[in-house]
Amino acid sequence: MALYVVQFLTGLANASSLFLAAxxxxxxxxxxxxxxxxxxxxxxxxAYVAYSLTQRLEGGLGFWAGILVxxxxxxxxxxxxxxxxxxxxxxxxxxxQLLATFGVTLMVEDLVHLIWGPQDxxxxxxxxxxxxxTVLGLPVPTYDLLLxxxxxxxxxxxxxxxxxxxxxxxxxxxxxxxxxxxxxxxNQKWLFTGVFxxxxxxAAFGGALQIPRTAVTHQMDLSIIAxxxxxxxxxxxxxxxGAFLAAVLIAELNAFGILVLPGISLVLMFLVMxxxxxxxxWGFLGKPIQTGVKTIGEATRPWRPWSPATSVLVxxxxxxxxxxxxxxxxxxxxxxxxxxxxxxxxxxxxFQMSTGGLDSFGHAAYFGLGAYGAALAVEWSGLPxxxxxxxxxxxGLAGALVFGWFCVRLSGVYFAMxxxxxxxxxxxxxxxxxxxxxxxxxxxxxxxSDWASxxxxxxxxxxxxxxxxxxxxxxxxxxxxGYRLRxxxxxxxxxxxxxxxxxxxxxxxxxxxxxxxGLAGALxAFLKGSIxxxxxxxxxxxxxxxxxxxxxxxxxxxxxxGAIVYTMASIWLMSAxxxxxxxxxxxxxxxxxxxxxxxxxxxxxxxxxxLERWRRPAGAARPVALPAEGRQ
Amino acid sequence: MSAASAKLEVAALNSFYxxxxxxxDVGFSVGRGEVVALLGRNGAGKSTTFKSLxxxxxxxxxxxxxxxxxxxxxxxxEIARRGLGYVPEDRRVFAELTVEENLEVGRQPARGDAxxxxxxxxxxxxxxxxxMRRRPGGQMSGGEQQMLTISRTxxxxxxLVLLDEPSEGLAPKIIEQMADAILAMKREGLSIxxxxxxxxxxxxxxxxAYILEKGRIRFSGTVAELEANTAVRDQYLAV
Ligand SMILES: Nc1ncnc2c1ncn2[C@@H]1O[C@H](COP(=O)(O)OP(=O)(O)O)[C@@H](O)[C@H]1O
Ligand SMILES: [Mg+2]
Numbered sequence: 110m111a112l113y114v115v116q117f118l119t120g121l122a123n124a125s126s127l128f129l130a131a132x133x134x135x136x137x138x139x140x141x142x143x144x145x146x147x148x149x150x151x152x153x154x155x156a157y158v159a160y161s162l163t164q165r166l167e168g169g170l171g172f173w174a175g176i177l178v179x180x181x182x183x184x185x186x187x188x189x190x191x192x193x194x195x196x197x198x199x200x201x202x203x204x205x206q207l208l209a210t211f212g213v214t215l216m217v218e219d220l221v222h223l224i225w226g227p228q229d230x231x232x233x234x235x236x237x238x239x240x241x242x243t244v245l246g247l248p249v250p251t252y253d254l255l256l257x258x259x260x261x262x263x264x265x266x267x268x269x270x271x272x273x274x275x276x277x278x279x280x281x282x283x284x285x286x287x288x289x290x291x292x293x294x295x296n297q298k299w300l301f302t303g304v305f306x307x308x309x310x311x312a313a314f315g316g317a318l319q320i321p322r323t324a325v326t327h328q329m330d331l332s333i334i335a336x337x338x339x340x341x342x343x344x345x346x347x348x349x350x351g352a353f354l355a356a357v358l359i360a361e362l363n364a365f366g367i368l369v370l371p372g373i374s375l376v377l378m379f380l381v382m383x384x385x386x387x388x389x390x391w392g393f394l395g396k397p398i399q400t401g402v403k404t405i406g407e408a409t410r411p412w413r414p415w416s417p418a419t420s421v422l423v424x425x426x427x428x429x430x431x432x433x434x435x436x437x438x439x440x441x442x443x444x445x446x447x448x449x450x451x452x453x454x455x456x457x458x459x460f461q462m463s464t465g466g467l468d469s470f471g472h473a474a475y476f477g478l479g480a481y482g483a484a485l486a487v488e489w490s491g492l493p494x495x496x497x498x499x500x501x502x503x504x505g506l507a508g509a510l511v512f513g514w515f516c517v518r519l520s521g522v523y524f525a526m527x528x529x530x531x532x533x534x535x536x537x538x539x540x541x542x543x544x545x546x547x548x549x550x551x552x553x554x555x556x557x558s559d560w561a562s563x564x565x566x567x568x569x570x571x572x573x574x575x576x577x578x579x580x581x582x583x584x585x586x587x588x589x590x591g592y593r594l595r596x597x598x599x600x601x602x603x604x605x606x607x608x609x610x611x612x613x614x615x616x617x618x619x620x621x622x623x624x625x626x627g628l629a630g631a632l633x634a635f636l637k638g639s640i641x642x643x644x645x646x647x648x649x650x651x652x653x654x655x656x657x658x659x660x661x662x663x664x665x666x667x668x669x670x671g672a673i674v675y676t677m678a679s680i681w682l683m684s685a686x687x688x689x690x691x692x693x694x695x696x697x698x699x700x701x702x703x704x705x706x707x708x709x710x711x712x713x714x715x716x717x718x719x720l721e722r723w724r725r726p727a728g729a730a731r732p733v734a735l736p737a738e739g740r741q
Numbered sequence: 742m743s744a745a746s747a748k749l750e751v752a753a754l755n756s757f758y759x760x761x762x763x764x765x766d767v768g769f770s771v772g773r774g775e776v777v778a779l780l781g782r783n784g785a786g787k788s789t790t791f792k793s794l795x796x797x798x799x800x801x802x803x804x805x806x807x808x809x810x811x812x813x814x815x816x817x818x819e820i821a822r823r824g825l826g827y828v829p830e831d832r833r834v835f836a837e838l839t840v841e842e843n844l845e846v847g848r849q850p851a852r853g854d855a856x857x858x859x860x861x862x863x864x865x866x867x868x869x870x871x872x873m874r875r876r877p878g879g880q881m882s883g884g885e886q887q888m889l890t891i892s893r894t895x896x897x898x899x900x901l902v903l904l905d906e907p908s909e910g911l912a913p914k915i916i917e918q919m920a921d922a923i924l925a926m927k928r929e930g931l932s933i934x935x936x937x938x939x940x941x942x943x944x945x946x947x948x949x950a951y952i953l954e955k956g957r958i959r960f961s962g963t964v965a966e967l968e969a970n971t972a973v974r975d976q977y978l979a980v
Pocket of ligand 1: 758761763781782783784785786787788789790
């Protein structure tokens, strides 16, 4: 009994920091409609800055001053970020907003590395609160009790701020209807900056408060962001009280889950989220949100089948790729195989994004499941490569069927956050279930069969798989199924009116996409000969997104080009600099601000005009592309 | 109406939602202290005209002079601060906010050129609201919401109020109350531009009228002239 009480208290203490981070994200989303991926990075920064300050400041006053000043400093950085970056992208598609703030996260990671070094840091204990209080005969850290009180206090303070001040009333009004608030004479610019600053302050405060409890590490940002997403999705985006309830629920689940079985807490979190979302798709206290700009790139050109000239070009490109083993050495061929795998991965994501409108932030889950599926098939069942290459996509399919069942019930940012949360949960399972996955040590010795073991043979194998995979997905795009997908993407209401079920159609697309990603993952395991949890990590999901967006989301060929360019660039970047995340993050931010259509999309927009005119002499009417496409 | 004394003057206004043009060369004016009706059937472009004035459409071209100053390039909040008050047709009360809080969102500093409103004055104008100061906007009847949305706009002390279909969906008794309130606003010196689908309500309070059809102005004249002109009314207005 006593143990349960103590565990309950620990859960409450954990809930406080989680609540601080989550309610900041929620408030920011409510008003600006931006899901701030960088929220975890600011949480981490809060902890690092607080660490440095409390090293220098003495005594109880110094400690608390350090925590508060750290949160204020980080909030100021947040304000600068809002004014310099976010103001430019408030009207951009939400996917780009997520990407840009993820780019900021990458930059912060490397900056933290530069400033504070690679090692974990252990902060000071809170003066006067470093002891323990005995509860039912068991010790509970005094600091935990303070946190338990702090959570509701902050909730109360926020409630007063939102209900008893003009600023708070304006924030709540803007959460409901931004345009109307502007039409009543309120300058939203400063409202947005203020809200963002407040949200970042809360996140940094939450991070800073952790330093007496846990080490300050580089993983704080991504580990908290996944939990925060879960909390916010369960609590309802935009709701502070919802965030509090969900934070308590999740933290308690973790606290008790650990008692039952270490590692099960994640599965529990997953189950609870799933149940809540099925019953209340907008969370405890959330409301259906009108998601903003949905399609990416206004200049989405109509889809059309290849012309004979294009077919010849494609065949030539494939032939050229097939001749590579005559030109390249084994390193070059392994890079080539890696690029081809990236192509499959990117095209699988592009399939659900462009045709289905499903902007997944967790595509790594299916890639990783494919990789682990194949690797485990070899390690545990001793299956040969040929069989393992079937197990991989099946594992991807299974994951997509389970996760997709929940995800396709949602759309927009909810969909993106849920996919990310599922991927992160999969990552945690791979990381923690050491007996099966080897945890951080991964699975080694995943080698191809003899016939495919030479670099050239393996390269040809990946090439064959990639070509077949891209052609099959492309074929699906132009099949009746592809039309149904685009119909539900473009107008769900009208599509459902003619008897197309949005959920079922998107579910199938999600499954197809997951299967293809699993195949890419399986090949990847055999290419590397080993597999580690980072194939499931957030950066892997982002890699896929950037590849697709680089190429312009609208075309299959764009994704192929995007995958080639991005993979080569990142391999080069890794070898050229230690600060690859800083560079990559800056590039992502730049791309989002400069090319809201994706690179190939933007260039194609520039080129398409003159090209069309050149192809079609003036006056010669051309039939509209759509009917022709319909017969394909 | 000479240009010099006009409160609001719109000329050659073209407005777009995305690539679609909705308004074509729309021009009209509202004089000081005048009540002008913008009439037209559903889909004629009345709401789009109002949104264009407030800078709430995707793109607009043309001249919008308010107090002889071109406001066509100003952001929405600046337009509101110059004294243009907007009452949208779907009311858009903040459902989670109480009556008092809704009014607070609309509050702006007093202006020299227009009547100054306080919650107490508005409660006097709309006694129903006085009884529900703490009620969330989402739990009010349509008529009460309409009173609230007008009051909220008046809290900004505007000198010209845009009322988009103020009588839509209201019970006859409430409509009378609404007409009285609009006339009271007129007595305070406010200029008013209101839209309606037919003449029933508009004739009670308006001085002049314009008729909009498919995004173009088709008629302009006094209300008396319009009442006399059955052909125009039959062609362009709802019954
Ligand atoms: N947000 C919008 N996007 C695209 N078209 C719109 C939008 N709002 C209105 N329209 C179109 O503009 C035209 C005029 O609409 P509106 O101004 O609302 O007319 P009214 O207020 O006179 O009924 C209609 O054809 C309507 O379909
Ligand atoms: Mg209208």
